[in-house]
Amino acid sequence: MRAGLRFVRRATTPWDRAVLALAWSGAVAGIVAAFGGGSPGARAEIIVGGEVVETVDLSRERTLEVDGPLGTSHLEVGDGGIRFVPPSPAPRKIDLRAGWQREAGDSAACVPNEVMVRVTGEEQEAWDAVNY
Numbered sequence: 001m002r003a004g005l006r007f008v009r010r011a012t013t014p015w016d017r018a019v020l021a022l023a024w025s026g027a028v029a030g031i032v033a034a035f036g037g038g039s040p041g042a043r044a045e046i047i048v049g050g051e052v053v054e055t056v057d058l059s060r061e062r063t064l065e066v067d068g069p070l071g072t073s074h075l076e077v078g079d080g081g082i083r084f085v086p087p088s089p090a091p092r093k094i095d096l097r098a099g100w101q102r103e104a105g106d107s108a109a110c111v112p113n114e115v116m117v118r119v120t121g122e123e124q125e126a127w128d129a130v131n132y
Contacts, residue, residue: 041104041119044082046075049114058082058102058119068113075117082108082117089113 012020046054048068056064061078063085071089075082081102084095090112098108104121 040080041102041106041121043120044077044101045118045120047116047118055120056082066115068110068115070113073110073113073115082119084108084110084117 008017041058044056044058045052046056046064046066048066053066054064056062056077058077058080064075064077066073066075068089073089073095074085074087076085079100079102081100083100084098086093086096088096088110090110095108095110095113095115101108101117101119104119106119107116109116
C-alpha cells in the first residue's frame with residue numbers, strides 16, 4: 001500500500017492531485033444528483049387498461065382492490081407510498097417485487113392484469129421511456 005502511495009506522489013504533481021480530487025468529487029455529485037432522492041409524491045394514479053380509474057392520497061393508509069382482466073390486484077397505501085401486495089393474479093408475480101413507489105414519477109405495474117400505479121407530485125414529470 002505504501003509503495004503505491006509513493007508511486008502516486010512521485011508520478012503526479014500537487015496540481016494533478018487537485019484536479020483528480022475535483023474530478024472525483026464532481027463524479028460523486030453527478031451520481032447523487034442523478035440517482036438521489038426525488039421529490040416525494042403526494043398522490044398516486046391507479047390506471048387500468050390505460051385509463052385512470054382512481055387517484056389516491058398517499059398520506060392516508062389503506063388497502064385497495066383493483067379489478068383487471070385476470071382478477072383482482074391488491075394495493076397497499078402507507079408510509080407515503082404505494083405497492084402491490086399478495087395475492088396477485090399475475091402468473092409470475094413480478095408486480096410484487098416492485099416494492100414501494102414513493103417519489104414523483106415512480107411507477108409499478110401488473111402487466112398481465114393491465115393494472116398500473118403512477119406516483120405524482122406537485123409537478124408532473126414527463127416520461128421519455130419506461131423500463132423495469
